[in-house]
Structures are given as C-alpha cells and as structure tokens.
Amino acid sequence: MIVLENISKTYLATGVEVAALSNVNLRxxxxxxxxxxxRSGAGKSTLIRLLNLLERPSSGKVVFxxxxxxxxxxxxxxxxxxxxxxxxxxxxxxQSKTVIDNVCFPLKLAGMSRQDRHKRAMEVLxxxxxxxxxxxxxRQLSGGQQQRVGIARALANRPSLLLCDEATSALDPETTQSxxxxxxxxxxxxxxxxxxxxxxxxxxxxxxxxVAVIEKGQVVESGDVLDVFLHPKHETTQSxxxxxxxxxxxxxAMLNHGQGRVLRLTFxxxxxTAPMISRISRDLGLDISILQGSIxxxxxxxxxxxxxxxxxxxxxxxRLEGLLDSLEISHEELQA
Amino acid sequence: MNWSNxxxxxxxxxxxxxxxxxxxxxxxxxxxxxxxxxxLFLTGPRxxxxxxxxxxxxxxxxxxxxxxxxxxxxxxxxxLTRVLAGTSLGVAGAIPPLVAxxxxxxxxxVENALKELDPGVIEASRSMGASSxxxxxxxxxxxxxxxxxxxxxxxxxxLVGYSAMSGVIGGGGLGDLAVRFxxxxxxxxxxxxxxxxxxVMVQVMQVLGDRLVxxxxxxxx
Numbered sequence: 001m002i003v004l005e006n007i008s009k010t011y012l013a014t015g016v017e018v019a020a021l022s023n024v025n026l027r028x029x030x031x032x033x034x035x036x037x038x039r040s041g042a043g044k045s046t047l048i049r050l051l052n053l054l055e056r057p058s059s060g061k062v063v064f065x066x067x068x069x070x071x072x073x074x075x076x077x078x079x080x081x082x083x084x085x086x087x088x089x090x091x092x093x094x095q096s097k098t099v100i101d102n103v104c105f106p107l108k109l110a111g112m113s114r115q116d117r118h119k120r121a122m123e124v125l126x127x128x129x130x131x132x133x134x135x136x137x138x139r140q141l142s143g144g145q146q147q148r149v150g151i152a153r154a155l156a157n158r159p160s161l162l163l164c165d166e167a168t169s170a171l172d173p174e175t176t177q178s179x180x181x182x183x184x185x186x187x188x189x190x191x192x193x194x195x196x197x198x199x200x201x202x203x204x205x206x207x208x209x210x211v212a213v214i215e216k217g218q219v220v221e222s223g224d225v226l227d228v229f230l231h232p233k234h235e236t237t238q239s240x241x242x243x244x245x246x247x248x249x250x251x252x253a254m255l256n257h258g259q260g261r262v263l264r265l266t267f268x269x270x271x272x273t274a275p276m277i278s279r280i281s282r283d284l285g286l287d288i289s290i291l292q293g294s295i296x297x298x299x300x301x302x303x304x305x306x307x308x309x310x311x312x313x314x315x316x317x318x319r320l321e322g323l324l325d326s327l328e329i330s331h332e333e334l335q336a
Numbered sequence: 337m338n339w340s341n342x343x344x345x346x347x348x349x350x351x352x353x354x355x356x357x358x359x360x361x362x363x364x365x366x367x368x369x370x371x372x373x374x375x376l377f378l379t380g381p382r383x384x385x386x387x388x389x390x391x392x393x394x395x396x397x398x399x400x401x402x403x404x405x406x407x408x409x410x411x412x413x414x415x416l417t418r419v420l421a422g423t424s425l426g427v428a429g430a431i432p433p434l435v436a437x438x439x440x441x442x443x444x445x446v447e448n449a450l451k452e453l454d455p456g457v458i459e460a461s462r463s464m465g466a467s468s469x470x471x472x473x474x475x476x477x478x479x480x481x482x483x484x485x486x487x488x489x490x491x492x493x494x495l496v497g498y499s500a501m502s503g504v505i506g507g508g509g510l511g512d513l514a515v516r517f518x519x520x521x522x523x524x525x526x527x528x529x530x531x532x533x534x535x536v537m538v539q540v541m542q543v544l545g546d547r548l549v550x551x552x553x554x555x556x557x
Binding site: 052054074075077078079080081082084086088090092093094095096097105106108109110153157163 | 454456457459460461462463464465466467470474475478479481482552
C-alpha cells in the first residue's frame with residue numbers, strides 16, 4: 001500500500017543540521033491498521049507527514065500504490081492527497097464554517113458539484129453519527145464530536161488511506177474509546193488502511209494490527225502487535241509498555257528464592273481460556289505459583305501471559321518443557 | 337455657541353465630503369491592502385510561499401509609507417496626486433495620499449490577522465490537496481474574516497482622522513471647514529461642531545463594526 005524506503009529527514013535548526021528521522025524503512029499493507037508509537041520528539045509527527053508529503057524526505061523514497069510520491073511536485077501531489085485522508089490531534093476544523101461546510105471542503109477541492117457535495121457530506125456525517133449536527137459550528141460541539149467531524153471530512157473523498165495524527169490525544173478516556181471504535185469500524189467496514197501515530201500503548205493494543213516503535217528518529221522494533229506486546233525486545237518498547245501498566249519485570253519482586261524454575265508462558269487465542277495451570281500441576285505433580293500475569297485482548301485476540309515458578313522434584317521439572325510443547329504454549333526460561 | 341451663525345448647508349456638504357473621502361479611500365485601501373497583506377503573510381518566514389526577498393522588500397515599503405507622517409506624505413505626494421486624481425485639491429486630491437497611507441497600514445493588520453490563525457488550518461487544507469491559492473481563498477480568509485472586519489473598522493476610523501488633516505492643504509470635508517472657519521476666521525463654534533460630528537461618525541463606525549464582528553464570530557459561542 002505505502003512503502004517508506006531508507007527515509008531520512010534533517011532539519012536546519014539555527015544553522016545546525018538536526019536529524020529528525022534516519023534510515024526508516026516501513027511497509028504498510030492494504031487493509032491494516034498500522035500504529036507508530038514513540039515518545040514526543042521521537043520523530044513520529046514527521047514520519048506521518050512524510051506519508052502524504054506534507055514534509056519532504058531529505059533522502060529516500062515514499063511509494064504509494066506504485067507511485068513514487070517523493071518524485072512528484074506540489075501540483076502533482078494534490079490529487080493524490082485528496083485520496084489520503086488525515087485526522088489531527090486538534091481537529092483543525094474551520095471555525096468560521098458549519099459542520100457540513102467543513103465536510104464539503106475537500107469535496108469542493110475535488111471539483112464536485114454543490115448538490116453531490118451536500119449528499120456525500122450527509123452520508124459521511126451519518127457514518128460518524130453526526131447527521132443531526134450538520135448546521136452547527138465546530139465550537140458548539142464537544143471535542144469528541146469535533147473529532148468525528150474531522151474523521152468525516154477525512155473520509156469524504158473516499159480515501160484509500162487514512163492518517164491519524166494523535167487523533168485521540170486531546171480527548172478524555174471515554175471519548176477516546178468511542179473514537180477508537182469508530183476508527184476500527186471504518187477499517188473493518190470500508191476496508192480502509194489506517195496509519196496512526198500515538199504515544200499510548202493502549203491505543204496500539206486496542207486497534208492496531210502491526211506496530212513500529214520509534215526512538216530518536218529510528219525504528220527500533222516492529223511487528224505484529226501481539227508479538228511486540230508479549231515479547232518486547234527493545235528497552236523503549238518495554239518502558240512504553242510499563243507506562244501503560246504492562247510491566248514485564250514485575251515478577252522479580254515476587255520471586256521465592258532458591259528452588260524451582262521460573263518460566264514465562266504465553267497463550268494466544270483459544271489457549272488463553274483453557275485451564276492450563278491445573279493441568280500442568282496435576283500431570284507432573286508440581287507446585288506452581290503465579291508471580292505475574294495478564295490476561296486480556298489485543299486487537300480482538302485473547303491472550304494470556306503468566307510468569308510462573310514451578311517447584312517439585314527434578315525429574316518432573318525436567319519434563320515441564322515437553323508438556324508445554326505438547327500443549328502448544330510458548331515458554332521462555334527466566335531464571336535457572 | 338451661536339447656532340444661527342452656522343452655515344448648515346456648508347456643514348452638511350463638508351460632512352458628506354468627509355464620508356466620501358473616507359469611503360472611497362477605504363475601498364481603495366482594502367482593494368490594495370488585502371492582497372498586499374496576504375502576500376506579506378504568505379511570503380513571510382516559515383509560511384506557505386516563504387520568499388525572503390519579496391517579504392523583505394514589501395515589508396520595507398510598508399514600513400516606509402507608515403513611518404512618513406501623514407502631513408508630510410500629503411505634501412510630498414502632490415505631484416503624484418495631480419497625475420492620479422487630476423488635482424491636488426478637494427475631495428479627489430485627498431484620496432491618493434489617504435490611500436497611500438491607509439493601504440500599507442491595513443495590509444499589516446491583515447498580515448497580523450492571518451498570523452493569528454492556528455497553523456493547523458493550513459496544514460489540514462494542504463493535506464486535503466488544496467493549492468496555496470485555494471487555502472487562502474477557501475480557508476484562511478474566511479477564518480480571518482472577523483479580524484479583517486475589525487481591521488477595516490480601525491482603518492476607516494484612521495481615515496476619518498486623516499481626511500480631516502488633509503483640510504490643511506485644501507482637501508475639503510470637515511477638516512477643511514474647521515481650518516477655514518474655526519482657525520482662520522476665529523469661528524470657534526464651527527470648529528467645535530465639526531469635531532462633534534467627527535466624534536459621532538467615529539462612534540457610529542465603531543459600534544456598527546463591533547456588531548458585525550460579533551455576528552461573524554462563531555469562534556466564541
């Protein structure tokens with residue numbers, strides 16, 4: 001769908017060259033929700049603006065549906081931008097225009113007739129649940145409603161890609177949930193590819209299929225959301241997870257010194273709901289204490305992750321791996 | 337004050353002349369100042385069409401015209417005024433210097449009104465595939481309209497004051513009347529009356545302007 005190849009971006013700040021992004025490679029597939037997470041200043045706003053060439057890369061290529069966008073000039077980019085919707089943190093609506101006129105704006109740019117504009121605008125407003133507010137001005141709406149107008153505006157020209165620039169960061173938790181479900185619904189029902197940037201792992205967990213973690217202008221980790229959440233490799237990922245309450249090292253404080261083995265078990269899908277611990281305990285005659293655990297859903301997939309300490313005789317302990325393998329539970333030895 | 341002393345027809349005529357000078361100069365000032373202000377904004381640092389040499393030279397021109405005292409501008413411009421208006425006297429003769437003084441002032445106000453806008457509006461407009469021209473016409477000017485209307489009111493009021501000053505070199509209108517009767521013939525009451533009329537004029541402009549701004553302003557509900 002859209003590919004970034006060896007992208008670097010440097011700024012000239014008071015005479016000094018500052019690298020905002022260096023050597024970034026990303027491939028976003030058709031129909032997925034791709035999340036880019038990083039702390040403020042990591043380069044994620046620059047990254048998302050490279051996708052529709054609001055920012056030009058200093059080197060590297062941006063390829064959208066086979067067209068190399070970074071080779072095009074501004075007039076050539078305009079019709080392509082009409083097919084890439086963008087939603088902003090602070091909505092960026094025109095305060096002087098009504099809700100429906102805001103939604104009509106991109107349609108007018110696309111040269112649609114007044115009647116067709118109105119019809120299409122009502123369609124998208126209906127989709128975001130705001131058809132009753134068409135005649136109001138943005139300031140008369142709540143933040144969540146304004147963001148819905150922003151989404152309707154971004155969808156008006158039937159884009160194939162939607163860019164969300166911290167779309168929920170200015171909203172309260174409840175409104176964030178409703179906007180995330182709306183984005184998820186759009187992705188599912190319209191098959192729209194979504195790229196979003198955020199600093200919140202919760203946003204990634206709830207709606208993204210794949211994620212890239214960026215730090216100091218570089219992609220430090222990327223992959224399926226489930227894998228990245230369950231087996232974070234880079235310390236930035238781990239600390240971002242810890243900030244949203246997913247602490248991967250918490251078990252250390254609970255450790256019973258001296259005996260047994262400590263393992264991290266990860267279940268995905270149906271395995272997450274099966275009674276695994278009692279099975280292991282019964283079959284091998286081991287005592288099992290749970291040091292840490294989390295069970296939940298990551299983008300609709302149930303998962304469970306437990307850190308257990310198994311105590312018992314050596315023979316049984318040695319048979320543990322075999323049993324886990326036969327139950328198809330992925331496991332990782334944490335301490336010998 | 338001796339009201340019977342007044343030549344009402346003359347005062348009425350002078351009031352009308354002042355309004356005419358203000359109105360025509362305002363129209364030209366807006367016609368020239370609005371595009372000039374937009375260009376100043378667009379070519380300014382870190383803006384859509386940032387072009388340092390254009391910005392610097394326009395900015396210098398605006399500053400020069402704004403720093404010349406109006407009375408001096410009035411006199412310096414006499415040859416040019418004769419070419420443009422055919423005369424340097426009366427209502428017509430006052431208009432070129434009034435425009436030369438008000439247009440750069442208004443342009444600066446427009447530039448500032450545009451600078452006050454959230455840069456996110458420009459970014460959103462670009463992201464939807466708008467050209468710079470479309471961004472200006474469809475997004476920036478409508479967003480800045482309350483600021484621009486307020487700028488027109490300020491400029492109009494400035495023009496009322498300046499048009500009175502042009503009376504010194506025979507510009508016509510209330511200022512001319514005040515100078516000729518009040519100053520040269522010691523008819524203080526005529527001068528007082530012209531001042532009163534000017535005060536009322538300015539007051540009415542301000543109130544109407546404020547009302548219009550309040551009506552246009554959907555930014556505060």
